[in-house]
Amino acid sequence: MQLPLLAHIMKFSDLNLCAEIVSKLPxxxxxxTDIQRLAIPEVLAGKDLLALAQTGSGKTYAYGLPLLHTIINDNTHSGEICALVLVPTRELALQVGEALKLVSASMGITVLYGGVDKAEQLKQLEQNPLQRKPQLVVATPGRLLDFLRQQQLSLSSVKQLVLDEADRLIEMGFWPDVESILEFMPANRQTLLFSATLAPELNDKALKLLNNPKKIAAQALNSVVSDINESLYLVNKGDKARALTALIKQHQWSQVLVFINGRDDADKLAKRLVKAGINAAALHGDKEHLQRQQTLEAFKACELQVLVTTDLLSRGIHIDALPVVINLDLPSSAPVYVHRIGRTARAGDNGIAISLVCHGEADSLKAIKLLTGRDLKLEALDGFEVTDKPSSGESKRAPRDKKANRRSQNKRSAKEFAAKRTKFPTK
Known part of the structure; x- marks a missing residue:
C-alpha cells in the first residue's frame, strides 16, 4: 500500500485547535511535526485514520490534541468516557497519559495498566481530583479488559478509539484482547491506528477495523530517521559483552541504551558492566512495576549511564536527547530494529546506533536490510578479531549408520530380555 508522503511547515495555531489547548503546549x-500537520486536520474532520510515523515524530500529540479538542467542544457527553487510547506497555501508557495531562487541565484523564493495585485505579475511575469522571482513558489491553469483564468500567459512550503502536499490539499478542475490547464499545466510532511500521498482518487487520480510512505517512514505509548514524560491527558471539564495555569506556557517552533479547541475559550483562566500573542497571518485564519506574526515571535524569533492556523500551518511550543506542543482539523481528534505534535522534536531534553482530545473526540482518531497503555493511571493530566461522548450514554430526543402529538396538533388546528372565524366572 502506497501512502502519500508530504512535507510542509505549519504552526499549531494554524491547525484549528481550540485556543485552550494551543496555549498550554510547551x-x-x-x-x-509532519505527522501532526498531516493527522490533526483529518482527526478533527472525523475520519478514520491509518497513520505511519517514525518513533520520535510526535505522534502522541498528532492524535492526542484533536482528541482533547473534540472532548472540550462536545457538549453532548455526560461525563462518561469519550475517547480511549490503547497502548502495548505500561511505560508507554504512563508517558502518553502525562503528555496529554499537560495540555488538558480542564478534563479528567485516567491511565490504566497492569502490575499495580486495581483498587487504586478503580478509585481514579470513579472520581478524579476535579470531581469528575475521566473523559479520556489511556490503557494497556489486559488491564482494561479486566475492568470491562468485571463491569467496573463502561465504554458505551466512546466516540474515538486510538491504537498506538498498533503493530506492537499484534507482535506482543494483544490483538485478541483488542478484539474483545471492541465488543464493549459502539460500532459507530472514529478509529485511529498509528504505527511506525506497516507489516502485511497489520494492514489486513487494520482494514477490518477502519471505515474508509484516510491513509497518511510522515516518512517512507519502514524507514529509519536520517539523523541516526548507524554502525554495525562483526564480532565473535562470545566477545559481545567485552566489546560493549570497551566501546562505552572508550567514548564515555553520557547515556547508553543497550538492547538485548533475553531477560536473564539483561541482568547478567548489567552486573558485568557494574563489575567493570560502569554505572548500569537492567530493565525488563520481570521487574516489579515500582522498580521499573524508578530505574527508568533514574536513566532519564542521567543518574544512570547505561540501561540494559529488552524490547520493553523499544516502542514509544521518549528519553530527551538520548545520544546512543546499542544492539547487543539483533532482534528476530526486523521492524523491532527500526523501533529500537528510533529511541535516539528524536525530535530532530542527532543520534548514534551501534549493532554488535555475530555470524549467527546473518538471517536477522538480511531481514532488516530487506525491510529498510538499505545496504547495512558490517565493519571490523578494532581490538576484536573475528575467529568464529559462518555456519555452512550442514550438521556437524557424522551421518548415522542406520544398520549399525539397528544392530545395537537388537543387542540391547536381547540383553534386557535376558535380564528380565533372570530376575523373574519361569517355573
Whole structure:
C-alpha cells in the first residue's frame, strides 16, 4: 500500500485547535511535526485514520490534541468516557497519559495498566481530583479488559478509539484482547491506528477495523530517521559483552541504551558492566512495576549511564536527547530494529546506533536490510578479531549408520530380555 508522503511547515495555531489547548503546549512546540500537520486536520474532520510515523515524530500529540479538542467542544457527553487510547506497555501508557495531562487541565484523564493495585485505579475511575469522571482513558489491553469483564468500567459512550503502536499490539499478542475490547464499545466510532511500521498482518487487520480510512505517512514505509548514524560491527558471539564495555569506556557517552533479547541475559550483562566500573542497571518485564519506574526515571535524569533492556523500551518511550543506542543482539523481528534505534535522534536531534553482530545473526540482518531497503555493511571493530566461522548450514554430526543402529538396538533388546528372565524366572 502506497501512502502519500508530504512535507510542509505549519504552526499549531494554524491547525484549528481550540485556543485552550494551543496555549498550554510547551513553548518549544510552536511548529507541528509532519505527522501532526498531516493527522490533526483529518482527526478533527472525523475520519478514520491509518497513520505511519517514525518513533520520535510526535505522534502522541498528532492524535492526542484533536482528541482533547473534540472532548472540550462536545457538549453532548455526560461525563462518561469519550475517547480511549490503547497502548502495548505500561511505560508507554504512563508517558502518553502525562503528555496529554499537560495540555488538558480542564478534563479528567485516567491511565490504566497492569502490575499495580486495581483498587487504586478503580478509585481514579470513579472520581478524579476535579470531581469528575475521566473523559479520556489511556490503557494497556489486559488491564482494561479486566475492568470491562468485571463491569467496573463502561465504554458505551466512546466516540474515538486510538491504537498506538498498533503493530506492537499484534507482535506482543494483544490483538485478541483488542478484539474483545471492541465488543464493549459502539460500532459507530472514529478509529485511529498509528504505527511506525506497516507489516502485511497489520494492514489486513487494520482494514477490518477502519471505515474508509484516510491513509497518511510522515516518512517512507519502514524507514529509519536520517539523523541516526548507524554502525554495525562483526564480532565473535562470545566477545559481545567485552566489546560493549570497551566501546562505552572508550567514548564515555553520557547515556547508553543497550538492547538485548533475553531477560536473564539483561541482568547478567548489567552486573558485568557494574563489575567493570560502569554505572548500569537492567530493565525488563520481570521487574516489579515500582522498580521499573524508578530505574527508568533514574536513566532519564542521567543518574544512570547505561540501561540494559529488552524490547520493553523499544516502542514509544521518549528519553530527551538520548545520544546512543546499542544492539547487543539483533532482534528476530526486523521492524523491532527500526523501533529500537528510533529511541535516539528524536525530535530532530542527532543520534548514534551501534549493532554488535555475530555470524549467527546473518538471517536477522538480511531481514532488516530487506525491510529498510538499505545496504547495512558490517565493519571490523578494532581490538576484536573475528575467529568464529559462518555456519555452512550442514550438521556437524557424522551421518548415522542406520544398520549399525539397528544392530545395537537388537543387542540391547536381547540383553534386557535376558535380564528380565533372570530376575523373574519361569517355573
Amino acid at each position: 513553548a518549544k512546540l510552536s511548529v507541528a
